[in-house]
Amino acid sequence: MTRILQTRIPYDIAAQRRLPGIQPLGLEDWLIRDEAFAGQMGYRDRLLAERRDAVLTMDESARAAAEELLDMVLDLAYPGAGAQVTRPDGVIVRIDRADPMGTLGRLVQEDLCILEKRGEEHVLTAAVLCFPASWMLREKAMRPLTAIHVPVAEYDENIAARVQRLFDGVQPGRPLWRFNALWYADPDLHQPRSVTDRRLEPGTDVPGYLRSERQSVLRLPKTRGVVFSIHTFVLARADAPEGCDGLARVDG
Template identity: 45%
Template sequence: MTPAHAAPAPAGSLPPWALPYAPVAPFASPRLAVAPGIQPLDPAEWFLIAEDYAGQMAERDRLVADHPGWAFARTPQGEAAEAELLELMIPHLVARHGFREDGPRALVRPDGVRVGLDDLPPIATAGRLVQDDLLLMARPEGAEEHVLVSGILCFPAHWTLGEKIGRPLLRIHLPVPEYPGDLARRVQRFFDGVQPGRPLWRANWHFAGGPEIVTPMAEVEKTRMYRERLALTEEAWLRVERQTVARLPRTRAVLFGVRTIVTPADGLSAAQWRELDALIAALPAEQGARKLGPALRARAAREAARAD
């Protein structure tokens, strides 16, 4: 069963899962602006926990409890990696983010919620601790690509876990127009090359008409999504995915983490508008149009001129 979108935010207010500013703006960084835009990640910064933690975690708890068959999916090939992932996360969260152990098999989160570590499969438990969606990839012996073997996906940006579980990277990214070819080869090298203790990260972004964070979409609807972006008004919402990639040392599985950040367009700084305007001007026209419709393009140009 596919869940309803997250509860709509009250008119004129910031929903609890959103931030009033954009801590990650890929278009404002030359190293992030062009896909795949990969760079090293300090292991101490594995997870980004901010003021939107309580609001996002309440949504994640709701989805896992009410729609477990939709929120997470597993294969036998991912079971060992799930257990290893949870094992690695616990000491990191206690040391870096103020989680508190409550008995031998439970953690208390920064929002005060107690999470039993044995109540659910490890991938679901891990997804109830952090804001990131967590996707485990493994490359079977002799295979050309990594395959999605386990995952929790509460905040999808126009896709569903059910359509992707058990699929290889190229199939997972369909129908993204730019992915097949050189980008697909670079992403596979990216997954092959990441080493234990040396995580990497990149970021993705788009504007949406509202602040909803739970936005599943079937592959066949992707074309409609691109058309809708052209009609966005200036009062759109920026959705950024801070994507991390880490190799698990024992199972050698690759963890792909997606931390979603939702910010109103009014929350962008003058410098961020200026860089957005410059990036869109440099992109091929068709690609730029998919990123920014006419109203937002005009606003970016206006805000950039004002910032100069």
């Protein structure tokens, strides 16, 4: 059976920093292909084919940024690509430049969100988000950073201002990254949740899966849009590194 979960995370989750916890990242290390590439890409293909409206959005004003992002991803992940590419799992993907976000969603494991400056804040103008962790794309599209992070308790005015400064200051060719890590009862990668849905109280059962997102922020040099990318790792408890038991948990 094709693997859809990973067995390792390529960073030390015990080294969590206070929000926003940003670190520098080399552009060559921005995109990751890991052991679950084939399984996760197959899942992405199905979601884009069957639930496109739930996992993809693009305002027409974001088209130039989306096209620039597609070119950047092709240059980094599929250099020399022509009208189509063959993924490492053998799947052939046609490069549809009329559908840049849909094409991007089938090329890399990362979910990709484009945020562009509108007034004082960056606004989510385009995204392919196949693996949401307790949020829904349709509720966040064309919303500013502060609204996107509602109702995250830790995202107060101080953090919001710091994150906005980060988005204003990130430079082309010099991505930044952070990570989170939580225990989940459900290993499904696709876990949308409306802000109106009541979250369940944690039960007494030991949650079986560790979910960590490697989140990166990157500036597009031409359109100046900011790309927020998410590479999702989900490990069974047996594969989780030591020292994780104290992490917070999400039950529902």
